[in-house]
Amino acid sequence: xxxxxxRFAGWIGDWAGQGEVADGTEILFRMQVSSSVEGNALCFHxxxxxxxxxxxxxxxxxxxxxxxxxxxxxxxxxxxGMVNLTPTPDDEDVLALAGPATGGMQISxxxxxQEENTLIATGMARPQDAPPGFAASxxxxxxxxxxxxxxxxxx
Amino acid sequence: xxxxxxxxxxxxxxxxxxxxxxxLETGRHGLLEMHxxxxxxxxxxxxxxxxxxxxxxxxxxxxxxxxxLKHDGRLIENLYVGRxxxxxxxxxDDEPDVLALLGDLPGGRTMxxxxxxxxxxxLLTSQLKAGVVGKDLPRTVARLKRYDRPPGExx
Numbered sequence: 001x002x003x004x005x006x007r008f009a010g011w012i013g014d015w016a017g018q019g020e021v022a023d024g025t026e027i028l029f030r031m032q033v034s035s036s037v038e039g040n041a042l043c044f045h046x047x048x049x050x051x052x053x054x055x056x057x058x059x060x061x062x063x064x065x066x067x068x069x070x071x072x073x074x075x076x077x078x079x080x081g082m083v084n085l086t087p088t089p090d091d092e093d094v095l096a097l098a099g100p101a102t103g104g105m106q107i108s109x110x111x112x113x114q115e116e117n118t119l120i121a122t123g124m125a126r127p128q129d130a131p132p133g134f135a136a137s138x139x140x141x142x143x144x145x146x147x148x149x150x151x152x153x154x155x
Numbered sequence: 156x157x158x159x160x161x162x163x164x165x166x167x168x169x170x171x172x173x174x175x176x177x178x179l180e181t182g183r184h185g186l187l188e189m190h191x192x193x194x195x196x197x198x199x200x201x202x203x204x205x206x207x208x209x210x211x212x213x214x215x216x217x218x219x220x221x222x223x224l225k226h227d228g229r230l231i232e233n234l235y236v237g238r239x240x241x242x243x244x245x246x247x248d249d250e251p252d253v254l255a256l257l258g259d260l261p262g263g264r265t266m267x268x269x270x271x272x273x274x275x276x277x278l279l280t281s282q283l284k285a286g287v288v289g290k291d292l293p294r295t296v297a298r299l300k301r302y303d304r305p306p307g308e309x310x
Contacts, residue, residue, distance in 0.1 A: 038205060038217040040237045045194070058195035062219055062233075066240040066261070074233040074241055076199045076221045082233045082243065102231065 004065045005042055007092055008033075011111070012042070014149075015119060019048070019142020027056055029121065029142040040064055044075075044111075046121070048140065057140065059109070059123075061085070061097075073097050080105045080125060104128055117146040160197030162224050165254070169270070170200075173277050175299035177206050179216060180283055180292035185209060187297050189279070199223055220244075232256055234266075239283075242266060276300060 015031040027048040036043040041064035048056045061075035061083075073085040080101035090096040093113040101107050105125040112120040123140040159167070170191045177187035185206040193200045199221060206216040218236030225231050230246040244258035244266065254270040264283055271278045282294040 037203075037219050037235065037237060038214050040217060041219070041235065043219075047195075055196060058198070060194055060199060060201070060221065062221070062235050064235050064237070064241075067238070072241050074221065074235055074243075076195075076223055076233065078195050078198050081225075082221070082223060082231055084233070084241070084243070102225070 004069060004071050005040075005063065008042055008063070008095060009035075011113075011119070014147040015144040016147045017142050017144040019121070019140060021048075021056070021141075022139045025050060025056075027140070027142065029144060031119075031121070031144055036062060037064060048142070059083075061109075063087075063095075063097075073099075077101060077103075077107070079103075080107060083107050085109065100128055101125075106130070114143075119144045161228070162200060162222065162230075163193055163197040165224075165230065166191055166193070166200045166222070168272055169277060172302045173299035174302040175277075175297050177297040178295055179206065180281075180295055182293075183208075183215060185215060187279075187299065188302070189277075189299060230254070230256065232258070232268075234258070239264075244268060 011033045012035060013033060017029050019027050019029045021027060027050055029048050031044060031046045034043045041062050044061040046059040050056045058078040059075060061073050063071060063073045066072050071087050075083045077083055081103035083099060083101045085097035085099035085107065088096045088098055094110060096110040098108040104127060106128045107125050109123045114120055121142045121144055126134055173189045175187055178184050186209050187204065187206045190203045191200060202220045204218050205214050207214045216238060218234065220232045220234040222230055222232050232244040234244055235241050240261055242258045242260045244256035247255045247257045249255035252271055257265065257267045260266050264285055266283055268281045277299040279297045279299060280294055283292045285291055
């Protein structure tokens with residue numbers, strides 16, 4: 001995997017957990033992180049569910065280096081449309097992204113590694129023309145833990 | 156099988172794997188594999204594309220594109236290609252059986268892509284245009300045959 005992505009390579013795999021959205025609705029959260037574009041990109045596929053079968057929000061992101069070596073992120077949100085996000089400076093164990101969506105919203109999304117197998121995911125959206133101090137709504141917050149595939153006992 | 160949505164209906168005949176000889180705008184020849192797959196109950200279609208050298212097996216071009224529908228019913232594509240980075244393509248008018256997209260690349264260049272299904276062949280053409288100054292690169296043409304892996308075979 002190319003260098004700028006290497007600090008996130010340890011996140012490759014399946015993650016699941018619970019969270020809630022701004023109105024307090026509890027959600028189930030699943031995320032799959034995989035290598036993409038011949039190891040030149042990481043794909044983050046996220047789905048949040050209400051109840052057992054209702055997809056509340058789907059987000060699929062491709063994080064990859066530009067030819068100048070800087071990381072950029074493109075993706076699609078079932079709620080906000082196409083998104084183009086830029087990593088914002090943060091700690092080594094944090095992926096923080098922000099940028100516009102074609103639906104007119106400004107999106108911010110972050111993954112914070114809390115422990116080796118625990119990630120905290122947060123997402124927020126506000127109108128792109130919102131005045132300073134605007135209280136963003138529609139936030140999502142979840143705690144994800146690495147999901148190990150089932151293995152036969154003793155293996 | 157993907158749920159049929161207005162987006163998936165545009166790509167229904169293309170979903171799956173395709174392979175065929177390809178020549179990049181650099182003149183280098185290779186074998187192109189494309190894979191169309193849908194996500195989020197048919198709200199997103201992703202295209203993964205790789206071109207590799209048929210002698211050495213080396214991949215020398217790889218990219219991925221995310222397709223969705225805008226409110227006006229036209230397609231929009233978020234595209235990443237390792238050789239030139241990120242861009243967003245928008246559907247343009249063309250013949251009814253042609254899917255044509257156009258967008259701006261970094262550095263003032265533009266990229267046009269068209270897809271057309273001709274009997275059992277998928278015809279892909281693309282061109283990089285230099286903008287106001289500079290020379291347009293040759294239009295590339297690839298004719299692809301369906302190459303669907305049997306159910307259960309890994310991708």
